[in-house]
């Protein structure tokens with residue numbers, strides 16, 4: 071039955087988007103079904119570039135505004151990779167204006183996801199570090215594929231950077247203070263069994279069952295009247311989101327100051343170089 075709920079929507083980097091005459095949404099078709107699937111598709115690693123962040127926000131907004139939609143499954147189109155997190159090249163060697171625009175887009179996506187009226191289920195079908203993990207943490211429920219390579223966590227400290235307070239809050243609200251503190255300080259990436267044990271994900275299932283499980287879970291969440299579920303979600307999450315909303319500009323200034331430091335730029339370059347040299 072749950073299969074009837076699904077329809078597709080692909081989020082891709084702008085350069086890969088279909089031409090304007092062929093819009094992303096085939097809303098009439100999806101109208102009848104009520105659930106969309108957002109598949110991140112920015113090969114090779116689904117890094118969250120400014121373009122992807124922007125497209126993601128636009129797509130979510132469309133779905134939020136179309137009252138026939140009640141739920142979204144967030145998943146990946148890149149085999150083995152849910153998302154490699156924020157695109158490191160957006161934070162390296164760019165202008166202050168670019169950093170500000172990028173960070174505002176990161177904030178915007180987080181706010182949209184975290185406060186979404188829709189039911190969001192993450193079908194995590196690949197590795198999910200830092201920003202990738204954050205996206206899943208904003209969802210209402212996380213289903214992770216049982217593959218020992220599919221680590222998940224906020225590993226920012228290993229890059230020499232710091233997860234901002236709202237990343238930290240999102241994790242604390244999911245796994246509790248002590249687990250979050252240890253995970254954040256050590257930059258822990260949890261394999262599936264550990265992720266389940268600490269509550270970073272809600273379910274670990276065989277890889278070929280991630281999507282069907284997400285669908286079943288969606289059906290359960292959609293069985294609750296929307297208004298009651300939405301108000302409850304807002305009660306739980308709005309105080310956390312409001313902390314950022316009240317100081318968005320200050321948060322951007324913090325980010326600018328932090329990311330512009332020579333030492334931080336050096337750390338990020340070294341990390342990127344290490345990733346690139348891995349192949350050679």
Ligand SMILES: CCCCC/C=C\C/C=C\CCC/C=C/C(=O)SCCNC(=O)CCNC(=O)[C@H](O)C(C)(C)COP(=O)(O)OP(=O)(O)OC[C@H]1O[C@@H](n2cnc3c(N)ncnc32)[C@H](O)[C@@H]1OP(=O)(O)O
Nearest residue numbers: 117154155156157158159199200201231232325328345346
């Ligand atoms: C009190 C003071 C507080 C102050 C706080 C203020 C502000 C906060 C400041 C900063 C906050 C920053 C928050 C950051 C969040 C992030 O999300 S950072 C990103 C973290 N991501 C990672 O660590 C993952 C890195 N990638 C990998 O580990 C692997 O790539 C993989 C995802 C496991 C996939 O592995 P594999 O399939 O083997 O692919 P490759 O490693 O070969 O990668 C292919 C190409 O992709 C490039 N790449 C990988 N990840 C990224 C990325 N995140 N961004 C950009 N590019 C990436 C990689 O370099 C390869 O490129 P080439 O093909 O070699 O060119």
